[in-house]
Amino acid sequence: MAAFTDLPIPDVALHGALSQLRARGPDGEGVWRENGVTLGHRRLAILDLDPRAAQPMHSACGRYVIAFNGEIYNFRALRDELLAAGGSFRTQSDTEVLLELFAREGVAMLPKLHGMFAFVIWDRHTQRGFAARDPYGIKPLYVAKVEGGVLLASQVKALMATGLVANAADVEGQAGFWLLGSVPEPQTWYRDIRAIPAGHYAWIEHNAISATTCWQDIGAAWRNTSPQPLPDDAVQARVRAALRESVARHLVADVPVGVFLSGGIDSGALAGLMVEAGARDLQGITIAYDEFAGSHEDEAPVAAAIAAHYGIQHHVRRVGRDEFLADLPRIRAAMDQPSIDGINTWYASKAVAELGLKVVVSGVGGDELFQGYQSFHQLPRLVRRWRGLSALPGIRWLGSKAGQWQAQRSGNARWRHAANWMQTIEGAWWLRRGLFAPDDVSELTAGMADGAKFDPAQSVHAMTGTLPRDPRLALGQIESMTYMRNQLLRDSDWASMDHSVELRTPLVDAYLLQQLQPLLGNFSRFPNKRLLANAPAKPLPESIIQRKKTGFGIPVARWLADAGIAANDGSRGWAVEVAR
Numbered sequence: 001m002a003a004f005t006d007l008p009i010p011d012v013a014l015h016g017a018l019s020q021l022r023a024r025g026p027d028g029e030g031v032w033r034e035n036g037v038t039l040g041h042r043r044l045a046i047l048d049l050d051p052r053a054a055q056p057m058h059s060a061c062g063r064y065v066i067a068f069n070g071e072i073y074n075f076r077a078l079r080d081e082l083l084a085a086g087g088s089f090r091t092q093s094d095t096e097v098l099l100e101l102f103a104r105e106g107v108a109m110l111p112k113l114h115g116m117f118a119f120v121i122w123d124r125h126t127q128r129g130f131a132a133r134d135p136y137g138i139k140p141l142y143v144a145k146v147e148g149g150v151l152l153a154s155q156v157k158a159l160m161a162t163g164l165v166a167n168a169a170d171v172e173g174q175a176g177f178w179l180l181g182s183v184p185e186p187q188t189w190y191r192d193i194r195a196i197p198a199g200h201y202a203w204i205e206h207n208a209i210s211a212t213t214c215w216q217d218i219g220a221a222w223r224n225t226s227p228q229p230l231p232d233d234a235v236q237a238r239v240r241a242a243l244r245e246s247v248a249r250h251l252v253a254d255v256p257v258g259v260f261l262s263g264g265i266d267s268g269a270l271a272g273l274m275v276e277a278g279a280r281d282l283q284g285i286t287i288a289y290d291e292f293a294g295s296h297e298d299e300a301p302v303a304a305a306i307a308a309h310y311g312i313q314h315h316v317r318r319v320g321r322d323e324f325l326a327d328l329p330r331i332r333a334a335m336d337q338p339s340i341d342g343i344n345t346w347y348a349s350k351a352v353a354e355l356g357l358k359v360v361v362s363g364v365g366g367d368e369l370f371q372g373y374q375s376f377h378q379l380p381r382l383v384r385r386w387r388g389l390s391a392l393p394g395i396r397w398l399g400s401k402a403g404q405w406q407a408q409r410s411g412n413a414r415w416r417h418a419a420n421w422m423q424t425i426e427g428a429w430w431l432r433r434g435l436f437a438p439d440d441v442s443e444l445t446a447g448m449a450d451g452a453k454f455d456p457a458q459s460v461h462a463m464t465g466t467l468p469r470d471p472r473l474a475l476g477q478i479e480s481m482t483y484m485r486n487q488l489l490r491d492s493d494w495a496s497m498d499h500s501v502e503l504r505t506p507l508v509d510a511y512l513l514q515q516l517q518p519l520l521g522n523f524s525r526f527p528n529k530r531l532l533a534n535a536p537a538k539p540l541p542e543s544i545i546q547r548k549k550t551g552f553g554i555p556v557a558r559w560l561a562d563a564g565i566a567a568n569d570g571s572r573g574w575a576v577e578v579a580r
Contacts (some may be wrong), residue, residue, distance in 0.1 A: 001040035001158060002067055002120040004129060004207045005149030009038050013162035017153060018042060020161040023334070024069075024154060024497040032056040032065055036149070036207065037122055037129070039067040046071065046253050046359060046502055053093035059103050060088060063125050066099045069154050070117035070139040071502070073249035078112060102130070107201065110215045114249060114511045116504075118196075120152055120204075129204030135216040135510035137185070137198025137485050140336075140493055144193045149207035152196075155336050155494075156188050166192050181340035181435040182487035184463055186212075189337050198485060199510075218510060221517040222477035223468045228518050235522045236531060242515040243506070243535045247273040250361060250506040257359045257504070258283045260348050261314065263302030265372070265529045266363025268309075268544055270506060272536030274361065275310050282312040285351045285360070287344060290320055291555045296548065309541060317351035321559040334498035340435065342491030344554045346498065353499040360496070364488050365507035368479040369516070370529040371472055372549070375479075377527075379428045380471035386422040413437035421456055425471045429478055430456035472524050484508070507532075 001017045003009040018029060018040050025042025028051070032039045041055035056067050072078070075094035082100055083089070089096055094115075101109040102121055107130075116138035121130045131152060133141045144151045144159040153159050160167070173187030185195040196202055200212040230238075247270060251257055259274060261267050261284030274282055284307045288300040300316045307314035324343075331346055345362075352360045367373050389395050399419035407415035414430075414437035421427030438454035461467070464481040467474040489508065496503035506512070523531065533540040 001038075001154075002122075002129070002131075002152040003038040003040075003149065004204050005036050005038075005146070005151075006207060007148060008033060008036060009151075009162070009164075013164050014038060014040055016161035016163060017151075017158045020155060020158040021153070023500055026500045028054050030054050030056055034124065035127075039065055039120065039122065041067045044358065044497075044500055044502060046255055047075075048091050048093035049254055050091070053091045053095060055095060057093075057095050057099060059099045060090070061103060063123060064099055064103050065122045065124065066095060066102075066119055068095050068098060068117065068119040069141075070115060070119070070134065071252070071504070072098055072113050072115040072117060073252050074112075074114040076252075106130075107215070110201065114509070118154060127205070130201065131196060131204065131209070132201035132215070133196050133198055135199040135218050136480075136489065136505075136508050138489055138493070138505060138508060140490065141196045142188065142193050143196060143202075143209055144190075146192070150204065150209050156190065156193055157336050159193055160190070165190065168192065175441050177338050178436045178441050179434060179438065179459075180482070180486070182483075182490065183337045184482070184486050216510060217465065218513060219465045219467075219477050219481055221513045222473045222480075222520060223466055225468065225473060225517055225520045227521050230519070230522055232525065235519055235526070236534060238519060239516065239531045240535045242512055243269075243532070244273055244276065245515075246506045246509050246512040247361075248277040249509075249511075250504045251277055251279060253359050255358050256281070256283075257361060258285055258352055258355065258357045259312075259361045260284075260345075260352075260363065261286050261303045261307060261312075262363070263299035263306070263544070263547065264363065264366075264549070265533045265540060265544060266366030266507065267303075268306040268363075268540050269366075269532045269535050270361055270363050271306060271312060272310050272538055272540065273506075275312065276537055282310075283355060283357065284312050284314050285348055285355070286314065286316050287348050287351065287554075288316050288318050289555055290318065291558065302544065302547065306540070306544065310536075310538070315351065315355060317347065317354070319347050319554075321555075321562060324556070324559050325563055330498075334494055336494045337490070339487060339491050341487050342495045343556055345492055345503075346495035347554070349496040349499040349501045349503070352496075352501050358500065359502045359504060361504050361506060362492060363507060364492055364505050365480075365484060366529060366532055368476060368484050369507055369513070370526070370532050371476060371523050372529045373475075373479065374549070375429065375432055376472050376475050376524075379425060379432065379475065383422060383425055383428050383471065390419075390423065407437075413439040417456075424457050425474050426457040426460040426467070426478070429475065430460065433483060470521065473520060476520065 021042045025044045027045040028043040030041045039056040056065050058065050072094040075097040079097045116134050118133045118139040118141035140154055142156050144165045146164040159165050168191040170187050170191045173183045176184040186197050199216040200214050202212045203210040259271050286300050286303040292298040403415045403418035407413050414434045421431045492503050528545050533545045
């Protein structure tokens with residue numbers, strides 16, 4: 001929490017924000033104030049557990065003060081460089097390394113940081129603040145405009161808990177939720193709160209925040225990939241080396257690290273790589289549901305087989321309807337902004353906390369990086385074929401009629417646009433990912449948005465920037481900068497932190513992406529994410545590689561319908577419920 005205001009932020013407002021952030025940092029609270037500047041911090045102790053590493057932290061020279069959320073995985077190497085240059089340290093924390101690096105290099109330090117982070121640094125000499133966020137946007141950072149200044153925090157709800165931010169709706173943010181199931185950054189649910197975009201920084205001066213500046217755009221990895229065909233063995237070897245390095249980085253901690261273990265390739269391969277990297281007494285956590293018992297959706301037996309394959313401890317945590325309904329008020333309170341996802345991660349994190357763990361590794365990002373979604377195969381073929389058919393007389397008309405019939409049959413108006421949207425990869429992606437149709441948005445947002453003006457290609461480009469011509473690479477960029485950024489990563493953050501658990505993502509790592517960029521054009525030759533499955537020295541069994549994808553599902557719609565809370569119509573009914 002940071003405040004830059006004409007008058008000191010009231011104690012009640014500061015207490016409201018820090019109380020809201022308590023679950024994110026139950027191990028300590030710190031506050032520093034000076035001349036209208038307030039930095040507050042809740043600590044989750046992962047590195048250097050000693051109280052000397054608490055925040056807000058001052059630099060050795062006393063000029064800079066920092067409030068930092070996240071982890072810098074290469075902090076020990078950076079620390080050694082600073083020591084060689086004459087620096088000195090009082091702690092063994094990454095926070096102090098980050099602070100001292102900024103004191104020496106300023107903005108130029110950002111590309112050196114390997115990790116997930118959002119932080120604010122105050123320069124007491126120049127009376128300027130600096131705020132920055134990691135390239136993928138793993139850690140959130142929000143800015144609220146208030147009378148006489150600005151507030152920054154890791155949660156939208158923490159900013160609202162100050163009582164200083166107007167409770168006014170953000171038209172674009174709420175419309176974005178109804179379209180895709182999550183609020184697209186930089187918008188939020190509220191008019192006066194914005195996200196500092198992923199990979200951006202900003203300056204705070206005279207109690208106002210500057211326009212943000214992009215310091216790293218992950219989209220460049222896909223759009224600037226040059227075709228470099230390589231032999232399969234060479235691609236596999238370079239991917240294996242990069243993944244091993246990323247996993248080793250993500251194990252840096254002064255507390256034990258567990259792993260979410262589903263029946264899929266992503267978490268299974270990570271478990272194998274963690275064992276290789278030296279993880280001791282590794283514990284894998286799997287969530288299971290009685291409704292799925294004996295079906296393909298039940299991942300517990302498959303996860304148990306993966307745990308046995310790598311010789312790790314395995315814990316199955318079963319969740320039922322009654323527990324979910326009892327937990328629903330807490331889940332909705334923890335959900336920082338409305339989302340149709342995150343419940344499974346919330347329960348997996350609950351299980352991690354019950355085991356006494358504070359850090360867990362997740363396989364999120366594997367599908368986006370290694371082209372694991374069926375859409376990577378289906379949508380390019382669909383667009384190519386539909387473009388060819390559309391040249392025939394009357395086909396577009398027939399397609400429009402078929403779309404109207406499907407819209408009526410399914411109850412989802414977005415199918416009325418199928419004939420037009422399937423002309424482009426962006427439109428086809430929106431047709432597949434969309435929650436409600438733009439036609440419905442005006443009604444759902446009480447007339448705040450005009451569905452008639454909706455252009456899927458324009459909307460996608462607003463979130464991603466320019467796309468590569470290769471449709472599969474384009475989809476990798478789209479998925480990473482929309483669905484993963486605005487939903488998967490955000491949900492992973494609020495759902496895990498509500499249990500005081502830090503969730504780490506070795507497959508969502510800007511340095512890993514930089515290493516793999518020259519290889520991305522080759523990934524289409526490796527179906528079923530074989531590059532990932534074969535990365536451990538002991539590869540995943542073929543039965544796991546060939547197993548039909550189940551996703552990270554949870555029978556929420558059924559539970560809500562049984563309780564008479566929402567219609568049993570999948571994510572649409574859940575979306576209506578969570579947004580109320």
